[in-house]
Amino acid sequence: MARLLIVDDEASIRDVLVQLFEYDGHSVEAAADGHDGLELQRSFSPHVTFLDVKMPGMDGLETLQRIREADPLAVVVMISGHGTIDTAVEATRKGAFDFLEKPLDSDRLLVTLRNALAVRGLSQKVEVLENEIETRHEIVGSSFQIRRVVERLERVAPTDARVLITGENGTGKELVARAVHRLSDRSEKSFIEVNCAAIPSELIESELFGHMKGSFTGAVSDRAGKFEQADGGTLFLDEIGDMATAAQAKVLRALEEGVVTRVGGSRSIAVDVRVIAATNKDLEEEIAEGRFREDLFYRLNVVPVLVPPLRERRDDIPMLVRHFSEQMARKDRIRPRPFTTEAVRRLRELEWPGNVRELRNTIERLLILSPGSEVTEDDVQLLVRADVSEAGLGSDLASATTFNDFKERAERAFIVQKLREHDWNVSETARAVEMPRSNLYKKIEKYGLVREE
Secondary structure: OOOEEEOOOHHHHHHHHHHHHHHHHOEEEEEEHHHHHHHHHHHHHHOOEEOOOOOOOOOOOHHHHHHHHHHOOOEEEEEEEEOOOHHHHHHOOOOEHHHHHHHOOHHHHHHHHHHHHHHHHHHHHHHHHHOOOOHHHHOOOOOHHHHHHHHHHHHOOOOOEEEEEEEOOOHHHHHHHHHHHHHHOOOOEEEEEEEOOOHHHHHHHHHHHHHHHOOOOOOOOEOOOOOHHHHEEEEEEEEEEOOOOHHHHHHHHHHHHOOEEEEOOOOEOOOEEEEEEEEEHHHHHHOOOOOOHHHHHHHHOOEEEEEHHHHHHHHHHHHHHHHHHHHHHHOOOOOOOOOOHHHHHHHOOOOOOHHHHHHHHHHHHHHHHOOOEEEOHHHHHHHHHHHHOOOOOOHHHOOOOOOOHHHHHHHHHHHHHHEEEEEEHHHHHHHHOOOOHHHHHHHHHOOOOOOOO
């Protein structure tokens, strides 16, 4: 039996929904306005809330925002008799699970409730599993951008298709790879990770394919490589863009033929491995410069997944703050303290060039060094480094590590701004910036640009 909350100023709507859901076996409470709805949200702790958009006083969108601020995992379905696309988009951006128009259809209501309860059940399952080690690898967030990533993962994970994960440093590419493995039929087998950037080029082949005793100085015994260790499971090649070209050729052969040969050996060893690769580099540019094999790129890039930077999913920051705070209290023996609304708002305003990794480190610093019983906006001002204290184009560009990185960030920011100015009309934007429309489409695809909805 689920706990459901109805918030609507029309008594007839409240009565119909209460009757429908109680007949379906649920416990239902109802409120006539946003203020009473917030009180019941706190005291009744509903699994799902059905919230009207147009109400006197505090309207549904403001009520939704307050509900989600208090509980980022709250599942809220918006209902409206005057639904518009703009209203639906705004509700979705504020975290609504779904948007239904009046007159309400009972079948659609029950289907929506079933889906919402499935999501709620998954959230509760995640909370139960947070005591296990896998909680360090959860994808946390409910923004449009991160939901888009999760939806793609859910589609590709049950298959054996190779996945190429791209994104800036610190965005969580490893979490995405682990999620693919965890949702696949290979989840009971090994997940083997190789950081291609951390292994010297002269040792990468031995690391991946193994070696035979005496094949080189220091090879005192036979050793299985990562491909063999991952047999039946998943091999995650992190920072694949930094792999030596000689090793790339052998990886290509392993992907094409499903066999590996140890360094110094002659026997081919069959392996059944799903390969997931990740990089923060533009591999097409690396191919043009002769540093990456084009045939290997096409073998790896069967299903591309772009992980968005944190500055493009700021709505997830309150949920991430709570997640990291609870995790550190459980795992790292750090005294748990709440973050004030102002502190979280300030954290949302920062640019985060180091993305989620930087946010996690900042949360840890604030919990350790903040002197009071809660983390305040003043603590954020004092303890978060000043060079990311102001969001915007300047701090983003200043965080670029190379001149090419700087150019790409500037180009991306310029295109996004112009698309926004022209309501994401590609033809009008192309004319305004004097760029062929086909070129603009290529830039949009290159940077993974998606209209904010």
